[in-house]
Amino acid sequence: MSDILLEVNNLETSFFTHIGEVKAIRNVSFNVKSGESLGVVGESGSGKSVTFLSVMRLLQHPGKVIGGEILFNGEDLLKKTTKEMRRIRGDKISMIFQDPMTSLNPVYTIGNQIVEIIQEHNNVSKKEAKDRAIKMLDMVGIPSPESRFSNYPHEFSGGMRQRAMIAIALSCYPELLIADEPTTALDVTIQAQILSLIKELNKKLNMSTVLITHDLGIVAKVCTRVIVMYGGLIMEEGSVKDIFYNPLHPYTMGLLKSIPRLSSNKTRLVPIPGTPPDLLKPPKGCPFYNRCNFAMNICKEEMPLYYQRGLQKAMCWLLDEDAPRVEEYERQKGGVRSGA
Template sequence: MNNLLELDNLQTSFFTREGEVKAVRGVSFAVKRGEVVGIVGESGCGKSVTCKSVLKLLGSNGKVVGGHVHFMGEDLARKTPEQMRHIRGNDIAMIFQDPMTALNPVLTIGKQMSEILIRNQNLGKKAAKEKSIAMLQQVGIGNAEQRYHQYPHEFSGGMRQRVMIAIALSCHPKLLIADEPTTALDVTIQAQILRLLKQLQQQTDTAIMLITHDLGVVAQVSSRVVVMYGGLVMEQGSVEDIFYRPAHPYTRGLLASLPRQGDAGARLSPIEGSPPGLLNPPPGCPFAERCPQRMERCSSLPPMYQIKEDHQAMCWLWDSEVKHAGR
């Protein structure tokens, strides 16, 4: 089986005082072994919730209410909490959004790294320390033996993110989920972190799910892209298809809103309007209210159309009747 991870009609909700928030409403895509898949979309579109659903890290009011999550052929929904604790870190690791707050400020870097190796890899203290130092060296942190004994506040934001990457990769996971790994970093450090992720992925053949709202980040490291909006997948395909042959109006809108090199002074084209609320999501296409090409049938949810092999879009524009009518 070539697919490492398969999401099939995944549905995740949060139950609040106001009602059921349908954060993920039927997401399907796969991640192959050793590939980098970028998951993009506006804030609140369901990117992070999709990935936390894989690891069952939804909190007390979150629940997967439908669909399946298959990892290496096994349904994670059927795993017990104890089995999931073994999978987290060993088989699937996650880099969380903010490196400034993800590390425990009262424990040394070495203590935090060694604890994971002792628990997940059954290493002794000496072996865990040696491996932790080696991982710090692998992610480009100089004076690793000295840094091992330091606290998070003694590291810059970029260095903390490198530590997070070292922790995530220390148990040699088959899948790494990186949730906005460059959000809190300046542009120069962002580029360094992305190069590091790409380099480590090539060295270890670890598959990566890269969650971001930045299409520029996706273009640098991903081979395939999943575009999400309103808790659904709007389009998915190769980087070349998404950037040069976008099939969904939302994807085209995202690309049009990007500043272009050499177009200094040119006006950007924002997407007018706001994303739909997911407490009472619309019955049809969630992008319809903001779409310049909306039509009457957009009031019902379109199926996922196959544009070509490995390129799909959820849009009525690809319906044979609509294309035949010349729309």
């Protein structure tokens, strides 16, 4: 039996606006293995959230999946009916959204919202659902879960609301949990607690986790494998160790340079110059061409191939055997060890 839980092949997603087609996701392929924790990183607008909203079939108009396949346990989710997807969402696949305040219904208690999900997907009594809901609140570290069960969202702090969202997402013991910027708007202490909780539950429940973020520091703490996205494409993919200590793509190198570090030297952060590509008119070559310090003529004219280095792959012409040797690029492939 395959250990691949989710397999996305040649996914294409567009937004059909009044000014034209925005090609948000372009020929994206990846997989998520059973029990693993996958990080998906990139700047805002790189396609991270849209990719997984496509997986969940939660895209709103004018967004539409126009190509590819999304296989979950070998079954193509794009061929499922709306009713079939409702049975899968919240049961087999759950998602934690960015803002817990807008994701929770303010007029229902936290407990009732968890009970509703449990009863939607499981043939259990209201008492059994309530008992499980209290157990879930306790599991995610909410104190006095029996009394907190009857609280409304406004009676919870930001961190507690995020824990409640995690409890809702886990209430049916999903095989795959997708967390979209789960620490947004939380202070540093609460961020650390939420990340620790997700990592602990990933092991305890043996579920697969996808963590969507723009913060490579978060990925280093929680994930085992990383996908780097830019311009609606996957630029690089590899283990956390590969990405941090042997980055192959100049975009990944740029992200690593922008991470704050504890150091005695008071050096400025190094931002990536320029702006992301216009996906109304996506470039025919590498989307990072106009921001790359190592760009060549071919990068502008032709889309790079994916080059494999062990279990790591990247989409960059500099990895071609006929590419010129660029000393600074070779140095920055040392990742965080070289100061990249």
